[in-house]
Amino acid sequence: xxxxxxxxxxxxxxxxxxxxxxxxSEHAVERQFQEVRLFGSVAVALLLVGFLLVAQWRGNxxxxxxxxxxxxxxxxxxxxxxxxxxEDLRSEALELQTRIARSQQDVESQRVLVQKAxxxxxxxxxxxxxxxxxxxxxxxxxxDPQHVLLAQDIxxxxxxxxxxxxxxxxxSGVRVGALxxxxxxxxGVRTAGTVLGHTLVxxxxxxxxxxxxxxxxxxxxxxxLTAYPGVTMDTVRQDKIQVPAIDE
Amino acid sequence: MxxxxxxxxxGVLIGLVSQISIPxxxxxxxxxxxxxxxxxxxxxxxxxxxxxxxDRIFVFGFLTNTLMAAFIVYIGERIGVRELYLAAVVAFGxxxxxxxxxxxxxxxxxxxxx
Numbered sequence: 001x002x003x004x005x006x007x008x009x010x011x012x013x014x015x016x017x018x019x020x021x022x023x024x025s026e027h028a029v030e031r032q033f034q035e036v037r038l039f040g041s042v043a044v045a046l047l048l049v050g051f052l053l054v055a056q057w058r059g060n061x062x063x064x065x066x067x068x069x070x071x072x073x074x075x076x077x078x079x080x081x082x083x084x085x086x087e088d089l090r091s092e093a094l095e096l097q098t099r100i101a102r103s104q105q106d107v108e109s110q111r112v113l114v115q116k117a118x119x120x121x122x123x124x125x126x127x128x129x130x131x132x133x134x135x136x137x138x139x140x141x142x143x144d145p146q147h148v149l150l151a152q153d154i155x156x157x158x159x160x161x162x163x164x165x166x167x168x169x170x171x172s173g174v175r176v177g178a179l180x181x182x183x184x185x186x187x188g189v190r191t192a193g194t195v196l197g198h199t200l201v202x203x204x205x206x207x208x209x210x211x212x213x214x215x216x217x218x219x220x221x222x223x224x225l226t227a228y229p230g231v232t233m234d235t236v237r238q239d240k241i242q243v244p245a246i247d248e
Numbered sequence: 249m250x251x252x253x254x255x256x257x258x259g260v261l262i263g264l265v266s267q268i269s270i271p272x273x274x275x276x277x278x279x280x281x282x283x284x285x286x287x288x289x290x291x292x293x294x295x296x297x298x299x300x301x302x303d304r305i306f307v308f309g310f311l312t313n314t315l316m317a318a319f320i321v322y323i324g325e326r327i328g329v330r331e332l333y334l335a336a337v338v339a340f341g342x343x344x345x346x347x348x349x350x351x352x353x354x355x356x357x358x359x360x361x362x
Contacts, residue, residue, distance in 0.1 A: 038296050038301050039252065040303075041292070041303045041306050042252055042292045045289050045306075045307075045310050046255040046259060046289050047256070047259035047262070048259060049256065049259060049285045049286055050258065050260040050262070051262050052278060052282050052285070053263065053282055054259075054260050054262075054263025054264055054268075055263050055268045055270050058263075058267075059270030059274075062272070066272070
């Protein structure tokens with residue numbers, strides 16, 4: 001029913017078109033009814049707003065956790081952050097690779113050092129005569145029928161062979177080490193309790209070319225020794241020479 | 249007035265209980281629509297306090313405001329002016345604060361008028 005509000009009374013239009021003033025009781029009911037409608041509609045609207053607010057809140061929280069719901073600026077930032085993180089990781093990987101390479105190098109160089117030390121040790125043991133040796137070299141036969149050779153001649157021969165790169169030397173079956181000495185005796189030169197006699201056979205392990213060259217050098221040991229009366233010296237290359245260790 | 253506050257709280261509770269979440273594509277529409285709805289509600293309260301409230305106008309205003317707000321965002325997105333939603337946000341924001349101010353004035357000017 002259409003109503004008209006005036007200052008204190010409410011007019012009501014009846015079905016036949018005439019107007020009449022509402023009675024006081026009717027007025028009160030009417031006002032109460034209107035208040036209920038007022039609060040009812042606003043309350044329903046607020047109910048809806050509250051519900052939508054929560055739904056929106058939750059949707060936003062979900063959306064910001066996935067990339068789909070983010071704005072372009074956010075995405076650009078995400079991409080930038082990822083690129084930065086990527087760069088960091090890449091440089092870290094590079095650093096680690098460098099460290100791996102360096103430690104591998106260290107291991108390698110240590111291995112090389114150990115190998116060098118080991119070969120140096122075995123070379124020293126060879127030179128010292130602590131181990132039997134075998135390899136290519138030369139066989140030198142010196143004949144001294146008149147016993148003219150002295151210990152120092154033999155020492156010179158040994159030195160000549162060593163400086164020519166001989167790794168192991170034996171003389172008449174006796175290994176010549178770093179401490180082997182030669183002495184002159186009545187029956188000839190002696191070494192390590194052995195008299196060398198008229199015929200000396202020297203085996204020297206080393207590069208045969210170098211050894212031969214060193215011995216045959218003009219004014220070298222060969223010419224020096226063969227200058228003595230009756231002394232002959234024959235040098236023969238041999239592929240396989242065996243030299244014993246020093247008798248302890 | 250308490251009834252209105254209770255209604256809002258009830259709506260929030262229903263939302264919390266129902267575990268409904270808005271899909272990402274609809275978020276921008278609904279955000280502006282909520283703003284419009286809130287503005288309409290405040291407008292309704294203001295009208296009630298000014299004794300010019302009409303439920304028909306309120307319901308109609310509520311629906312058209314929310315739908316129009318969402319529609320403006322949609323149009324903005326379709327025609328490549330995404331910032332158009334700002335127009336709706338600003339318009340409804342200003343109205344919201346206007347209404348809020350009016351409601352506050354009405355309540356303070358006439359204490360116990362509720």
